[in-house]
Amino acid sequence: MSWALRGCVWELTLRCNASCVHCGSDAGAPRPRELTATEALAVCDALAGLGAREVTLSGGEPLLRADWSAIASRLSGRGVHVDLITNGLLLDRDAARRIRDAGVVSVSLSVDGPQPIHDHLRGTPGGFAQAMAAAGHVRAAGLPVGAVTQVSRANLTSLGELEAGLVEAGFQGWQIQLTAPQGRAEESGLALAPEQVPTVAAFILEPARSLRPYAADDIGWMTREEPELRSTHRPTDQVYVGCQAGLTILGLTAEGTVRGCLSLPDRFDEANVREVPLARIWEDPDRFSYNRRFDERELTGACASCAFRRVCRAGCKSLAWAHQRSLTENRWCLRLTEPG
Numbered sequence: 001m002s003w004a005l006r007g008c009v010w011e012l013t014l015r016c017n018a019s020c021v022h023c024g025s026d027a028g029a030p031r032p033r034e035l036t037a038t039e040a041l042a043v044c045d046a047l048a049g050l051g052a053r054e055v056t057l058s059g060g061e062p063l064l065r066a067d068w069s070a071i072a073s074r075l076s077g078r079g080v081h082v083d084l085i086t087n088g089l090l091l092d093r094d095a096a097r098r099i100r101d102a103g104v105v106s107v108s109l110s111v112d113g114p115q116p117i118h119d120h121l122r123g124t125p126g127g128f129a130q131a132m133a134a135a136g137h138v139r140a141a142g143l144p145v146g147a148v149t150q151v152s153r154a155n156l157t158s159l160g161e162l163e164a165g166l167v168e169a170g171f172q173g174w175q176i177q178l179t180a181p182q183g184r185a186e187e188s189g190l191a192l193a194p195e196q197v198p199t200v201a202a203f204i205l206e207p208a209r210s211l212r213p214y215a216a217d218d219i220g221w222m223t224r225e226e227p228e229l230r231s232t233h234r235p236t237d238q239v240y241v242g243c244q245a246g247l248t249i250l251g252l253t254a255e256g257t258v259r260g261c262l263s264l265p266d267r268f269d270e271a272n273v274r275e276v277p278l279a280r281i282w283e284d285p286d287r288f289s290y291n292r293r294f295d296e297r298e299l300t301g302a303c304a305s306c307a308f309r310r311v312c313r314a315g316c317k318s319l320a321w322a323h324q325r326s327l328t329e330n331r332w333c334l335r336l337t338e339p340g
Helices: 037-049 068-077 093-101 115-122 127-140 156-169 183-187 194-205 226-230 278-283 301-305 317-324
Strands: 007-011 054-058 081-086 104-110 145-151 173-178 249-252 257-259
Touching: 037 068, 037 278, 054 068, 068 081, 068 093, 068 104, 093 104, 093 127, 104 127, 104 173, 115 127, 127 145, 127 156, 145 156, 156 173, 156 194, 173 194, 194 226, 257 278
Parallel strands: 007 054, 007 249, 054 081, 081 104, 104 145, 145 173
Antiparallel strands: 249 257
8 A cells, every 4th residue: 555645744943943832842952853954955856856746844843944945845846745843933024035035935934822811831032022013024025824722721722812812913824733741741741631622622713703714634523513623614614534644644843753653752653764765654554653554453541432433543643642642542522521
């Protein structure tokens, strides 16, 4: 069996200029042996050669890598749709123009609450104001700008206030995801309990939203409202089809290590592109076994008897592992809270 690579999330560097208390990757200092410029461009060619249609450049803070624009240009020049996720602290007017000129097609800014909450969570006084200014620079450069928000105990009741700020700043999209207990967030106590997730879903589904948010893959799954939860358009155009790590997407660390998903810990590392060519890693049927060799008989708890178990496969793998150290069930499933 072969697997068609659709997309990649690439951690360009682990270096970061923020100090987020909820950082799942414990970013700050760069990794010891991050890919060289030459190696990174070779990865661009390998991704394009595998047919990747979309690559998201992330971090750490990707704009702290000196050759980020060369990487983006190489990918876009090979016909790859390039997205960028940034904290916005370095995103001034000049940077926005460089992002556009490198062929990036959309920019997402990490925004985790109204000003006091955002600045506290990210350890960056003035960070919210800088993110809002960055959004303006992106729009002035002619690119769409979206927000990515981690929902936690710190901001669960402040999403409406945040929405008003995003609308005022001209954001055009809004992805909502959950803070998971990993990295620096593991000891923070910020992660939501399962019984709090319906509050997040209800906010997303509220029909009167000024800026329609949509759920990331760690919120759901297979509820009656699934298409509405996942889609930004009406009629709906998205639905959860199970974790795609190692099936249609992969994650790549700044050192060149391949995982199915960057949110999974290093025990799920498959190989490094310095030692094994990316195409060989992806095409190896023995890699990404948790998804490629999924067996519904291994599911436990409510997932074992769920009517959607073959498709859902216990929901978001990284969320399940972060909370339960298991991939066989997921107690954060919204179906467990549905009446009837």
